[in-house]
Amino acid sequence: MTDSFKNPDHDAGPRWQPEYPADLPGIWQFRTGLPLLGLSVVLPLIILLGILILVPGRVATSFAEMDAVQLVLLVLFVGGTYTGVYRRVAIEVVAWPCMAFLVGFFGPGKPWLATYFLLTLPAILAFLGRKHAPVPKYLKSNWVLTRERFTYSTLAQVGFLGIVLLYCLTFLAPYLSPYPPNKHLDIENLRLLQPFVEGHLLGTDDYSRDILSRIIHGAWISMTIGIFAVSLSVSIGLMAGLLAGYVGGWTDWFIMRLVDFLLSLPRLVLLLVILAVLIASWPKDVPTEYRIHVIIAILAATGWMGTARLVRGEVLSVKERDFVQAGRALGLSQIRILMGHVAPNCLAPVIVSATLGVGGTILVEAGLSFLGLGVPPPTATWGAMVNEGREFLIDAPWITFFPGITIVIAVTCFNLVGDGLRDAMDPRLASAGRPPKGGRRNVAPDEAPDEGEAENEAA
């Protein structure tokens, strides 16, 4: 998260500096009563160590396979992570989206990408799990307060842990999956194997492909399409909302009518029609990556309206606030007021809706894959795997069951984090989470417990 969302009296004291604890990253969280956050740092590290110990050969060969460009990228990326170049611009904003971009761009299962991730993971986790010097509350930026409130909710932390692990799954797919995802292992003897048999934890499908490997390799489709489409659609929605709210007049009218119109269409039907027409017009040998990019673009184009509406509402209230007036009085340009002062103050609800939107987009993508309009076979995607299992539903339900439950877990994680973020960003709206009993860490609960609680004893 950026620091653009500052307390007005931020300059009253010394700026806080990240302080690196003496013990391993993640360990101090266990000591201070944040076991789940600690787990989300430590578990990936354990996975990493396990890979380095168990499959050193694969890591080494991935180095040998790299070409000059990839080596330069590796030096820039990994070197920048460790020397702290990216730390200035907040590593959580740069490093993982970079990885997501690389994976989305170069496709799944590339060992050199997994090696990038392996090498940067410790630095990223150490940064995420860093301990801050104790700072009085009035010196904390809103983002820091939000992060602290986020830790009140156990469920939100579980969701966060889940997302971190799913990303590890995505990036490390070539190292984690026991078999190649699309290989027909032994179509005579290993067909439709039951789950939990020797060597095939989740069984095999009717082409004798290992289901666990396919789920692991399918993760990147759902995760990258979800993240990419939502970041695209949020950018579109943010721009449209800012424009509508800030400019007003005919621009506002036009954009909002467009939003109303698009919101009243059934999204999946719209996607089906667009994709059906597009796919019909393509030549036979369109590369998989191209189809993924088109799907991302279409998902983004049909998903930005909610954000636009949300942002417009925020802008309408923010642009009347004093600091905007002050900016105008100082003679700042309109663009600078809009992008530098109005936009950052509209971000909180956008982040929440984006997190929830990733879950929804994963579901829509799975639906498209299920109907066979997503990424074409034999590429493994969760939705397509559910569809492949349909034929054998009665005899081999595990083909359908495991990919589906993975979708449920992934979407639930995003929804949990979204709910937790909403409660953390705006404590007045906090729905389920009660502040912890007795301040955790050095934080006192900011909000008194709900006053309605006492009246609630009846019924």
Place this chain on the structure above:
Amino acid sequence: MFFFVIRRLLAGIPLIFLVFLGIFFLVHAMPGDPSDFYIKPESPPAEIQLIREQMGLDKPLLVQLGKQSWNYAQLEFGKSFSKNVDVSKLILEALPNTLMLSALSLFLIFTLGTLMGILSAVKQYSFLDKGITLGSLFLYSMPSFWLALMMVYVVAHWFPSWPISGMVGETIRMKEAAIAESAMLNLPLPAGVAVGFWERIVDSLQHLVLPAIALGVAPAAGVARYARSSMLEVIRMDYIRTARAKGLPGWKVIFKHALRNSLIPIVTLLGLYLPFLISGAVLVETIFAWPGMGLLIVEGIFLRDYPVIIANGLLLSCLVIVGNLLADVLYGVVDPRISYD
């Protein structure tokens, strides 16, 4: 109220025209055109020209647009490529089925959702509340098509006699076949072949239950979450305390005084969930072979049947627009403070 409905219906017309425009240009933007379906690779150019003239494809785009929109305004959608039947006939057969499915799942969504929400609001912070909140989160994150398949698996295992696909049961289909056969051969009807009215209703309800549940569970979980928070808000109002103070039993306070006020934000959800429901119907109808519009459009897509796709997409959008209007009217029924002037 009447004028409000009329005004909103009229405002829907440009929206529908916009959808049509979008689909029209989308279809025309693709390489090749609908005449390709009738043209063989070895056809002579004169024949191609003739076919294109017959289909009106040699005219300028704007003329085609005008002609097609006039046809569509008269509900003439042309002939389906794959079935060689009028598309309007196909849709007329499918529309009631989809409406039936949507209606039942809407009913499920709102009764189940609100009940769950009320329950967890009234017992706030109890285990029941936590269970419902967490459970609804899971259900909300569940892809409807997967839930449908799992339901099929469970039902097929434990209730093998329960129908899991189609709309008409085996016995009724056999009876109908017997009736048709005897009508063809001019024979008197065999005994016990007549299909009773109630028999038919029960049979379709049996077929309808599974798809409706699969379609309704995820939105119901969403409604439960909203209902919980809106109920919590209402429960803290002064008039609820008054009702309690005058000694009304707890259930009466909740269902008579609190329920109606907590329903207001939920009714607005109706408009939001309709597009969602129609989208979900596409997947669920495919799985249960429920002969509705969703199945029609999916079949149309796989058979490249453009008239079916266009007409279906258009009609589904209309359905949502009309549904939104319905939600607005309902909003006034629930909250009399809203006036439509």
